[in-house]
Amino acid sequence: xxxTIDLLEQADRDVVVVESSYPDGHVVATHTHKRVQLxxxxxxxxxxxxxxxxxxxxxxxxxxxxxxxxxxxxxxxVTTRSLYFRLNALRNAPQACQVIEVSPLLRALIDAAAQxxxxxxxxxxxxxxxxxLLLEACQSPAAPFHLPMPHDSQLAALCNAFFAxxxxxVTPSQWAQVxxxxxxxxxxxxxxxxxxxxxxxxxxxxxxxxxSRLTLGxxxxxxxxxxxxxxxxxxxxxxxxxxGKPPSAYARHAVQDRLSLPA
Numbered sequence: 377x378x379x380t381i382d383l384l385e386q387a388d389r390d391v392v393v394v395e396s397s398y399p400d401g402h403v404v405a406t407h408t409h410k411r412v413q414l415x416x417x418x419x420x421x422x423x424x425x426x427x428x429x430x431x432x433x434x435x436x437x438x439x440x441x442x443x444x445x446x447x448x449x450x451x452x453x454v455t456t457r458s459l460y461f462r463l464n465a466l467r468n469a470p471q472a473c474q475v476i477e478v479s480p481l482l483r484a485l486i487d488a489a490a491q492x493x494x495x496x497x498x499x500x501x502x503x504x505x506x507x508x509l510l511l512e513a514c515q516s517p518a519a520p521f522h523l524p525m526p527h528d529s530q531l532a533a534l535c536n537a538f539f540a541x542x543x544x545x546v547t548p549s550q551w552a553q554v555x556x557x558x559x560x561x562x563x564x565x566x567x568x569x570x571x572x573x574x575x576x577x578x579x580x581x582x583x584x585x586x587x588s589r590l591t592l593g594x595x596x597x598x599x600x601x602x603x604x605x606x607x608x609x610x611x612x613x614x615x616x617x618x619x620g621k622p623p624s625a626y627a628r629h630a631v632q633d634r635l636s637l638p639a
Contacts, residue, residue, distance in 0.1 A: 384494060385410045390465035391506040393489045397455045404449035411460040412469055413441040414513055416478060416486055420454030421588045424473065429524040430539070431473050432584045434591050434626060437519055438478050440470040447473075452588065457486050465510060476516040485509040520619065521587075523580050526569030530555055535570075535577075542582045544614075545604040548574045583618045586611075590626040599623075 384392045392411075398404070398420075415422070416438040424431045424439060425448045433439045441447055443463055463469055478486070489509055496502035523539075526532050534551055551574070552562035566574050586599050600611035615623045 385460055387494050389495065389498070389506075390462045391489070391510060392460045392494055393486070393492065394458045394460070395456070395490055396458065398451040400451075400453050402451045402454075404451070406446055406448045408444050408446050409441070409460065410443055411462060412443050412466060414459040414461065415439045415441060415449075416457045416459070416483075418455045418457060421452045421591055422454055422456070423450040423588075424448070425450070425525070426473060427527070428472065429522055430584075431475055431523070432521045432587060433475055434521075434587050436478055436483075437521070438476050438482075438513075438516075440474045440476065442470050442472065445473065452592065457490055459486065459489065459509070459513070461510065466514065468514065473522070475519040475521040476513070477519050479512070479516060482509070482512045482516055485512055521584065523584055524570040524572060524577070526566070528565065528569050531566060531569050535581075538578070539581050539585065542578070542585050543604045544578060544582055546578065579614060579618055583615055586615060586623065587626045590623055593627075596623045596627075 384394060415424070415433065417433045417435050419435050421435070422433040422439070424433065424441070426445055431439055461469075485505065485508060488505055492502045492505065496506065498506075525535055534554065538546065548562055548566075549559050551566075552559045555562060555565075557565070563574065566572075566577070570577050572580070582603050586603070589599050590596070596612060597608045600608040603611065605611040605614075612623055615621075619625075
């Protein structure tokens with residue numbers, strides 16, 4: 377796969393498209409691209425990790441990855457379409473990873489682009505399609521699916537363990553004890569490492585994992601109880617405050633309905 381992508385990135389076209397399917401739990405090892413990548417989740421859930429943090433990409437969303445950014449991809453029942461853009465083809469190339477919402481029009485354009493030959497005729501319909509795709513992708517609204525991760529190895533280990541099994545009842549004092557520091561020192565260290573307070577980070581991590589589970593069919597009640605919330609309503613209130621949407625917006629049936637909308 378990396379060898380194939382290397383060849384495609386050398387193609388004399390502003391945009392090339394690659395479709396990939398990954399087995400459950402597959403990890404794409406850390407790598408970089410010469411082009412700007414727009415990684416679109418057709419199905420399943422993706423988690424992208426870089427030195428700057430973690431991004432989650434549910435179905436119906438896509439992720440901008442700047443050229444040269446080292447990243448690793450963790451997948452759960454994922455099929456993707458990746459668009460690779462020449463840097464000079466983008467008016468305002470992304471400087472950092474950013475999740476965007478994929479509109480029905482953008483999804484239809486990506487679907488059509490996947491059927492276009494690599495060396496398409498830039499002067500005919502295929503060339504116009506790719507230019508329209510580029511314009512539509514660049515104006516898609518951003519989605520708040522970024523979770524900063526600390527560089528501090530001890531904090532990173534705690535954060536990764538939490539992300540694997542999030543509990544909203546975990547306290548700063550518990551992590552401070554693990555690190556053998558005072559709670560005040562822990563607060564300062566965590567804020568310096570992530571740019572967020574511990575409570576903010578914990579809440580975001582819970583939301584990210586919840587979105588993953590919702591899109592795979594888990595119920596709101598089951599997720600709320602697993603994360604230590606007293607009720608599904610308490611969890612739902614936190615979720616809506618964080619994302620601006622209720623958990624039902626990311627439930628599997630809602631995602632399937634959105635993806636099946638006519639373009």
